[in-house]
Amino acid sequence: MMQHQLSIRAQSRPEMxxxxxxxxxxxxxxxxxxxxxSALNTDNITIELTVTSQRPVSLLSSQLSKLMGVSCVEIQQ
Structure with missing residues (x-):
């Protein structure tokens, strides 16, 4: 299985x-x-995820970026 790291910036909301x-x-x-x-003095959060799968991480990244309240998804190398 492949391991991938993602950095997600989003609004700080209870359901995010x-x-x-x-x-x-x-x-x-x-x-x-x-x-x-949680970012200081803002209503934003940063979520660092490490995920594993046989699937390409671009499939996950593109779907996460479509979520309401998500401002940025970066794949870390």
Missing amino acids: LERVLCVVRHRGFQVSSMHMV
Whole structure:
């Protein structure tokens, strides 16, 4: 299995983490590690995800970027 790292910037909303994890599961990826940080003086969060799957990470990245409230999804190398 391939391991991929993603950095997601989004609005700090109660349902945001749940939506991100739902997309990860539905796209066939498994979360290996996760770290979430709230940005100071803003209503934004950064979620660092490490996921594993045989599928291309671009499938997950494109779906996450379509979520309402997500401003940026970056694939870390």
